Amino acid sequence: MRIVIAGGHGQIALRLERLLAARGDEVAGIIRKAEQGDDLRAAGAEPVVLDLESASVEAVAERLRGADAAVFAAGAGPGSGVGRKETVDKGAAVLFADAAVRAGVRRLVVVSSMGADPDHQGDEVFDVYLRAKGEADAHVQGLDSLGWTILRPGTLTNDAGTGLVRLEAHTGRGSVPRDDVATVLAELLDTPATSGLTLELISGSTPVPVAVRAVAGN
Numbered sequence: 001m002r003i004v005i006a007g008g009h010g011q012i013a014l015r016l017e018r019l020l021a022a023r024g025d026e027v028a029g030i031i032r033k034a035e036q037g038d039d040l041r042a043a044g045a046e047p048v049v050l051d052l053e054s055a056s057v058e059a060v061a062e063r064l065r066g067a068d069a070a071v072f073a074a075g076a077g078p079g080s081g082v083g084r085k086e087t088v089d090k091g092a093a094v095l096f097a098d099a100a101v102r103a104g105v106r107r108l109v110v111v112s113s114m115g116a117d118p119d120h121q122g123d124e125v126f127d128v129y130l131r132a133k134g135e136a137d138a139h140v141q142g143l144d145s146l147g148w149t150i151l152r153p154g155t156l157t158n159d160a161g162t163g164l165v166r167l168e169a170h171t172g173r174g175s176v177p178r179d180d181v182a183t184v185l186a187e188l189l190d191t192p193a194t195s196g197l198t199l200e201l202i203s204g205s206t207p208v209p210v211a212v213r214a215v216a217g218n
Contacts, residue, residue: 002026003189004067004105006052006096007074008045009036012111012156015182016071017045023186030063030074052092053084060099069107069189070100082125085132093136101145107195108148109188111181112137114173114200116152137198147195149188153181154202166204167211169218174202187212 003020005013008029020027021044028046031037037047048063052074064070072093076084093110100108116133140148154174161179184201187208188194193216206214 001068001189002028002066003069003071004048004064005029005045005071005073006092007072008040008047009033010073010075011158012178012181012185013071013073014039014043015178016073016185017043019182019186020189021045028063028067030060052095053087055095057095057099057102060095061102064099064103064105067103067105069109070096070105071109071111071185071189072096073111073185075111076129080125082128085125085129089129090132090136093133094139097136097140097143097146097148101143106147107189107192108140108146109185110137110140110148110150111185112150112152112198114152114154114171114202141198147192149194149196150198151181151184151188152198152200154200156181162203163208164203164205165208165211166202166206167199167208167215169197169199169215171200171202171204176201176203180208183208184212191216193217 008031017027028048029040030048032051040047076088113133115130118134118138120131153176157177159177161177
């Protein structure tokens with residue numbers, strides 16, 4: 001497959017790029033800074049420099065044409081303020097999904113966040129973040145022409161992955177290594193029967209392939 005990943009220099013994205021390239025997929029990662037390109041090339045991915053906060057839908061669609069699948073793994077990051085929660089966590093996610101539709105991409109997997117909710121209340125930065133992610137998710141969920149899957153991991157850690165997870169519509173709170181998030185994303189890309197599902201992910205006791213098969217088609 002050819003897979004294009006938004007937020008290609010992110011911690012989860014770099015892990016995913018390594019996994020996909022190692023199994024023989026053609027991978028491109030969208031990045032904002034050209035100097036990030038070497039890290040992507042080292043992971044086996046083609047760097048594509050494009051700022052999703054300022055690009056047009058057509059410009060993004062042009063980068064997506066010919067892709068079999070796309071992954072939205074971009075984020076403003078924990079040090080960012082309210083404004084970038086709106087422009088990246090919401091705005092870029094909506095733009096990327098709309099561009100995928102325009103480019104004829106049939107499969108989209110979105111990395112969201114546990115607790116994402118368009119009706120989330122509060123004015124702190126994290127409240128704005130959860131609301132922005134929820135609004136972006138709601139937009140994606142309304143795109144009937146896309147085979148979308150939304151993944152909402154719990155608290156992310158840099159612990160070594162175990163390959164054992166809990167993946168359900170509602171898991172309850174918990175943490176999960178970024179390694180395992182990337183492994184689940186790769187499996188979801190291979191499982192179009194998970195289209196139309198919004199799933200929560202934490203560490204658990206079920207091997208990733210078994211966990212994905214268990215929810216597929218639900």
